[in-house]
Amino acid sequence: MSVEEARREFVELLGEENVSWEPAVLDCYAWQPTFNDDPDRWVKRPVAVVLPSSTEEVQEVVRICNRHGLRFKSFSTGWGAWNGPTFDNVVQVDLRRMDRIVEIDAKNMYAVIEPYVNGAQLQAEAMKVGLNTHIIGAGPNCSPLASATSGWGVGHDSIYMSYSARNLLGVEWVLPDGEVLRLGTLGSSGEWFNGDGPGPSLRGIMRGSCGALSGLGIFTRCALKLYNWPGPPEMEIDGIMLDAKMEVPENIGYYMCFFPDRKAFSDAMYKLGEAEIAYNALATSFGGYFDILTPRLFRKIEHADSIRSMIVNTFKYTLAILFAANSARELAYQEKVLHAIVREHGGFAMDVTRIKDFFSMLFMSFVRATIPALVFRMGGSFSTALDRNDALDSQAAWREVVREIKEGYIRKGQILDDLADNPYFVPYENNTWCHCEVVYQYDPRDPKHREALEPIFLDVTIAAIERCMEPLFTSDPRVRRLISPLAGNFSKYQQAISRGLDPKQAADNTLYSAEADFDFSGIDPQRVRRLQEVVEQRRW
Amino acid sequence: MALQDYLRDMEGCSRCSSCKWVPFNQVKSWRFAKNCPSVTRHNLHAFSGSGKMIMGLSMVSGRSELNDTVTEIIYRCQLCGACDTACKVYRDDIDLMDVLLALRAHCVEQGQLIPEHMLTIDALKREDNVFGEPKARRGDWAEGLDVKDAVGEKPQVLFHAGCRYSYDPDLRETVRGAVRLLRSAGVDLGIAGADEACCGGRAFELGYQGESENFADDMVSRVKATGASVLVTACSDCYAAFNYLYPRMGKELGVELYHITQYLEKLAGEGRLRLRQRVPKLVTWHDPCHLGRKSEPFTGEWKGDKLLRPVTMKRTGKKGVYDAPRNVLKSIPGIELVEMERIKGYAWCCGAGGGVLEAFPEFAAWTAAERIEEALATGAEALVTSCPWCLRIFRDAVEETGALLEVYDLTELALVSAGEGVLAGGAAR
Amino acid sequence: MAGKKGSKSGLREALAGLVGPDAVSDSREELEVYAGAGEMPALVVRPSEAAQVAELVRLANREKLNLVPVSSGPPHIHGGSWPLKGSVIVDLSGMRRILRTDRRNKVALIEPGVTFGQLQEAVEPLGLRVLKPLMPRANKSVIASALEREPITIPKYHWDMNDPLLCTEVVFGSGEVFRTGSAAGPGTLEQQWAEGHAQKNPLGPAQSDLVRVVQGAQGTMGVVTWATVKLEVKPQARRIYFLRESDLGKLIDFSYRVLRPKQTDEHLILNRWALACMLSEGAEEAARLAEKQAPYTLIYTLSGYEYFPQERVAYLEEDVGRAAQVSGVVPEREIPGVPLQRVWEMLDRPCSGRYWKERVRGGWREIFFITTLDRVPRMMEVMGEVLKRHAWPREEVGVYIQPMQLGRNCHLEYGLFFDPEDADAAAKAEGLCREAAADLADAGAFFSRPYGGWAEVAYSRCPDTVKALRMVKDMLDPGGVMNRGKLCFQEVG
Structure with a gap:
């Protein structure tokens, strides 16, 4: 060396x-x-x-x-x-010098981008031609190429614009030995319009639920699907975030819906998916919004149990739904269906477009996913219980499980009190499947908080296995060793792919193919036993 | 406060890189989405607001040392504050701009000095201006103007020209025009002439905070000595120093403070300034950093956990002077204002600030050229601003790049509209 | 292992030991059905459950057999399952269980032998519909169709190329059993169901998507023993429309306008010959019917679901109508010479009886690939040149354009029909298709499903892909026991 x-x-x-x-x-x-x-x-x-x-x-x-x-x-x-x-x-x-939008093919609805184009940039350009791009929940500061090729990929718009990994067409991939592999049509004709084949799709070794996080090389360009955007080509907004002021664009609808209980919420979500009306849909709790909008207030109501309980339980099952209709007729239809579904399930729907300040504050927060990063406001950092997505019912259950785990840590003052119930709950592709992660907030400068991160992670991992879910931080070598035997020994294949593409092991691939043991010293033995039990119970 | 006093701010950085971008609601294109000249030009994360904080954290944590390379990175930054605005969209507990200032003070403390900046400081010490021009000639620009001597003639309004307007011969007509404009509105105006001195803002930004404080003390006594009740400055840098920096240092000027654009707005509103002549031009407005986000008033220092700091004490860049110049422009018949993409609190810097023009002129010119491109993209014929530093660098950039763009100070257009001047060769005469 | 190692009888005995003696056959008559245009296999084995498949693959590794998985009934058309001499056919068509249907989650868990008709029958009473290709043959396996990435007729439900396939259990060529997507584990299927899962997430497990390398692999990577497929809600109101045009460009323009906002359900373009052939019992009837048709017909449907279905159709009719106007086309509610019921059947049902392509003249050759709608006219020119060179009448070439991935690209298919007894015609069709494949590929046609000779056309253009695919093949089928000689794996095994 x-x-x-x-x-x-x-x-x-x-x-x-x-x-x-x-x-x-x-x-x-x-x-x-x-x-x-x-x-x-x-x-x-x-x-x-x-x-x-x-x-x-x-x-x-x-x-x-x-x-x-x-x-x-x-x-x-x-x-x-x-x-x-x-x-x-x-x-x-x-890769920040590779920052170009190479092409937007408006007809065929895709954009070819380099790594350092961010979601906001791509969206701004796409909207000019009546298109939109999927922006992940982490926000528009992130690279769409990175999330599509290498990371995860859920967003507020997933109900209409899917998951980053599924939005890929052609891909240019510098392998760990320095050779270039071009996927799909790109490899054959230099065109970008398809990413799979000829024959088996190499997208299959490129990434899965999660990407290889640079463990399999470097992605230098990719084509991403764009989606219909019937809204204005340019947004007229004054203000930069919560101070935003704007008019409601034509054929845009925006509702906050509240449901009385989990069953009503879940049933309604299934119906909404089948009705194929939503452009963005994000379910969370009322607390989930207000802890980021009014963090100081939340810090003050710590331990004020009755107020806390009121806020937690009053608007627990909240759904924000955005319509971006192609005509006034379509919007009217979508609104009518929404009202019918909400009514049928004992909820109520608040028309946010009629509360202009609120609408202005939240509109781009949804369309561009600018709001999630406000999660930093409460303590300066956050983490998330992010586990495998599947049918909505499984995700609704997951929300409750993590809430309970969080309550314990909140009581001990080891994470901040965000009312515990803080899901990021998003259906994909008209609810073909669904995502629910539960956020927890902490102050990284507080040693007590930092010390709690490992135990929370372990608790969440145990709970995930118990619920037959693959913890989506399987990029963690410890989780990989634990979960792989329960899921077809996937680690073995990833290691083989790594060896095959990277003979000299030049990629930093710890997060793709390494395995490690959890350090259980300092973890209470009961918890370790529980982990061992659930691992045994969940083999097939 | 010393660098280590900002430890919580620095280790609060999550490295989200929002500091590199226009606040995301306002990203309108691929081309003009970036907000930070430093990292946009130099690319390494260290050049971003986040990167500079992390370097600070690294040094304070004993992981790395301050040396020439690090010093240069710290100073290859206009301190334009765009990163601070962007960061604060999401953070209540980080004062990025303060960390950048503390880093510079740390460099000076450690003897890591930029030679060009030493010249500036020497010049300040010697001649009370950043150029080292003779202090006796500071008032030459006003020769022949119908204006009181503030020292002795007790004008109601003290006009503070600032170093750049006082000494830059190319801008002389501009500042003279400003005075004529005010006089035409019947303002009882005086200038301090050779008795005017630097506001000290530049010294503060270069890290020489002690020097800056001396200048502030000096300025307070000079202003008080004039007996004026109003201070109007044509320089955005000075305005930011008076409006933000002095209160932060605990200095009170004891006068009503206006930037020239604010004062023109006030005069027009009172009917004292009549802007009647048509100036048929499609123009775009450049918000000077010091007039905009950096002039936001000081609202007190919060002791303790910034997560609990009242929102009113958080500097967000929103309370800069944004409306006044636009209102004046809109009141000029014939002017059509078309906005650039990066405006107000998230405006792109002209490139001249923070000592960059002195130490890294190529980087300053590059930054200005970026803004010129943005202005051209609006289709405007002219770029209008109200800061001598911006004006200087934009005019140079236009000359350098050959861009077909006129560059004006707002007062020049107002002067023409008031019937007191004509536009010639991209400037008012 | 029982029997005489290396001999056919020994092998037969061993296989019988795994699947039962009645499920193994070396009858020439039976084997000929699988041979297609390939060579004669040695044996056919018909497992009845997934565990047997895994055992079979392990045996194949021990005995260095070549296994050719087949899920659909005959005829085996494309060549993906045409065997090399001495291969063992693994016929999964007998594994016909629908293991689970789930109305709430709109999903079915099925075995490889389940056909479209069978699945439709099972899920339609639940208010669901099956996403299917256009007029599959009656015995076409749902899983085989999905594994081959056949296009479905509703582009708005074709989000990604692996749709409508979700999760699978696959026995890799190595003999190892793997589950993909959210079926992967932790937990058995039953445990997952108990926790509210429904095997609907197609991604993963973890950081690879091995189902994608099994898809499109023509059985060269492994054998899928069950899978979940995505179902959609059966509309409660539906209307069909026809755009009859001589100018294909107008239909393409219209398609872009309505596919982007996901307005249409079924959406496809046929030329008059393809349309007539699909709706006829033979060439003569087709010729009569074709005369009445416009050169191209775009067929689309509008649907309403549970809530206010008629209202949905009504507003869409107006919005889509406006798009039609802009594109200069006029939606009609019928086509000449055909009762609407037959068109609905064409869209909704698999072929009853003989496969429609077979019905025309008995024999056919086809060529299909992926392109984009705006590139279709160029492809038509290239194909037109080839047809001219070979003096094949243009009017007797079927053209089928199926938008995919919500309109981002499309399947373009040409069909040439001939009398199989007419050796000249067969040879001409063969030669024409071979030449056309090369010319079309030169013009940018993408042979995503490279059967037979198309493999050479496709893979010669992407050596880097070939190298990576061989690495994958080595990983999943190290013994080279799966369907040798296909794709770019000629040297493997």
Whole structure:
């Protein structure tokens, strides 16, 4: 291994200003506190950071790593601990110079983008031609390419615009040996309109529920499906977030619906899915909104049990639903169906478009998913109980399970009191299947909170296995070792794919193919026994 | 406050990178979605607001050391504050701008000095202005104008030109025009001339906070000595120093403070300024950082957990001066205002601020050229602003790039509309 | 292992030990059905449950057999299951159980032998409908169709290329049993059901989507023993419309306008010959019917579901009507010479009796690939040139355009029908299709399902894909026991 030699070659390739090994600069890539259970919050410091600007440069960077026994870890926008190195000899490949929208094919409804295009940019350009892009719940700061090729992919709009992984067409993929693999039509004719085949689809080894998080190479361009946008080509909004002011665009409808209980909520959600009327649909609790809109108030009502109970239980089953209709007739129909369904299930629907300030505040928050990052307001950080999605009923049950787990930690002051019931509950593809993760908020600067992160994660993992769910942070080597034997030994295949595509193991692939044991020292034995029990019970 | 006092802010950074983008509600295109000149030009995360905080955290945590490379990264930043606005969309507990300022103060404390900035500070110390021009000639720009000597003649309104307007020969007509405009509205106006000094804002931004405080003290006594009840400044930098920085340092000027755009709006509203001549032009308005987000008034320092800080004490960039210049522009017959994509609290910087123009002129010019492109994208014939630093760098950028864009100070257009001047060669005469 | 190792009788005995003696056959008559245009297999084995399939694959690894999985009944058309000599056919068509239907979650868990007709019969009383290709043959396996990525007729439900397939259990060529999507575990199916799951999430498990490499693999990676398929709600109101046009461009323009907002349900374009053939009992009737048809007919339906179904159809009729106006086409409610009922059957039912392609003249060749709607005219030009060179009458070529993935691309299919007794015609069709495949691929046609000779056309253009596919094949079928010689796996095994 020759780090020095590699650095010299990087400089030769990319120029001095696009390479650095200055410790403080490298630490900007080692500070990854979000979704990081390690109380230290620093991840490994890379040995260099490089900024390629083209596929060819990415290939060469990867080849240099291969030649010098270094690993590489790429990211696009770089938010979340999975973007950081996990080995000591990692070159961080920061893709922010690859920031172009290569093409928008408005007719065939797709865009070809590079890694550092973010969701807001792509959406703004797509809307100009009557289209829209799926934006993940993490927000429009994230790279659509990254979530589609390498990460997860749920969003408020999933009912209409699916899951990131399912929106891929052609893909350009720099393999860990530096060769380029082009998926689908791209590999055959240079066109982007299809991502599968000829024959078996290599999308199958590219990613699954979750992506390889740079463990299988670097994605340099991809075509993403765009969806119909009947709203205005440009938004006329004054204000930057909660202060936003705007008129209700033509043929846009927006309702907050409230249901009396879980059954009514679930039944109504099934009906809404079948009615195929929604453009965005996000179910959460009333508390879920107001803890981010009024975080200070929430900090004040800690332990005020009666107020707490009132807020938790009054509007527990809340659904925000957005219509983006192609005509006034369509909007009228959609609203009529909504009212019928809500009424039938004992709920009520509030027309948000009639409360202009509220509408203004929330509209882009939904259309562009700008609201979720407000989750930082309460304590500065959050994590989430994110587990495998399936039928809506399974997800509704998951919400309750995690709420109970959270209550215990809230009582002990180890996470912040967000009323415990804080789901991000989203149906995919007209509720073909459904997603529910439950958010918990904490102050990462509070050692007591940091110490609770591991135990919560373990509790959630146990609960997930018990509920026959694969914890979607299977990117964690400890979870992989635990779950793989319960799910067809998938880890073995991932390892084989890794070996096949990456003979020199140049990719930083801990989050894709490594396995590790949980450290149970300090965990109460009862909990460990419970884990062992559920693992035994859930084999097939 | 020292750098380590911002530990909670720095380790609060989640690295979401919102600081690199226009607040997402307002992203209107691929091209103009980025807000931070520093990271947009240099790309390494270290150049972003987040990156600079993480470097600070790294140093405070003993993981890395301050050296020339780190210092340069810290200073390759206009301190435009766009990152702070964007960060605060989502965060109540991080004052990113304060961390950036603390980083610079830390550099100065540690003796990590930028040579060009040392020249500026020397100039300030020697001549009371950032250019090192003779202090005796500070009032030359006003030669022959019908204006009181503020020292002795007790005008009601003290006009503060600022260093750039006082000494930049190319901008002389602009600032003279401003004075003529005010006089034409019957304002009882005086200037301090050679007795005017730098506001000290630039020294603060360069990290020389002690120097800055000296200038502030000096300025307070100079203003008080004039007996004026109103202070109008044509310089956005000075306005931000007076409106935000001085109160933050506990200094009170003891006068009613206006930026020239605010004062023109007031005069027009009172009917004292009559903007009647048509100025048929499609223009776009550039919000100077110091007039906009950076001039937001100081509302007190919160001690304790910022998560519990009242919203009223959180600087968000929303309370800058945004409406006044637009109102003045709209009141000029014939002017049609077309907005750029990045405006108000999320406006793109001109490139001149934070000591960048002095130390890294190529980066400053690049930043200005970006803004020129954005202005051109609106289809406007002219870019209008109200800050001598912005004006200077934009005019240079237009000359450099050959862009077909006129660049005006707002007062120039107002002057023409008031019948006191004509437009010639991209400036009012 | 019992029997004489390496001999056919020994093998037969071993297989019989796994599936029972009645489920193994080497009768020439039976084997010929599977041979298609390929070679004669040695044996056919008909497992009745998933566990037997896994045992079979393990045996194949031990004995270095070549297994060719087949799920649909004959005729085996495309060549994906045409065996090499001496292969063992694994005929799954007898595994016909519908293991579970779930109205609430709109899903069925089925075995590979379940046919479209069978599934429709089971789910329609529940108020559900099956997503299906256009007029599949009566014995077509639902799972085989999905595994081959056959296009479905309702583009708005075709979100991604693997639709309507959801979760599967697959026995890889290695003999290992794997479950994909949310069926993967933790938990047995029963445990998952008890927790409210319904095997509806097609993704995963974890960080790969191995079902995608089983799909489109023509049985070269493994054998699917059960799967869940996505069902949709049966409309309570439905209307059918026809756009009869000579200008294909107008129909394409209209398609873009209405597919984007997901307004139509069934949506497809047929030329007059394809339409006539589908609705006729033979070439003569087809010729008569074709005369009455416009050069191209776009068929679409509008539907209303549980709530105010008529109102949904009504507003859509207006909105779609407006789109038609802009595109310069006029929706009609019928087509000449055909009772509407027959068109509905064409859309809704699998073929009853003989496969429609077989009905025309007995023999046929087809060529299909993926392109985009706006590229269709170019493809038509290329195909037109080939037809001209081969003097094949243009008017007797069926054209079927099926938008997929909500209109982002489309399946374009040409059908050439001939009398199988007419050797010249058969040879001509064969040669024409071979040449057309190459020319069309040169023009950008994407042979996503490269059967037979198309494999060469498709894979010669993407050597990097071939390399990666071989790696996958080595991983899932290290012994090379699954359907040798197909796709790009000629050297494997």
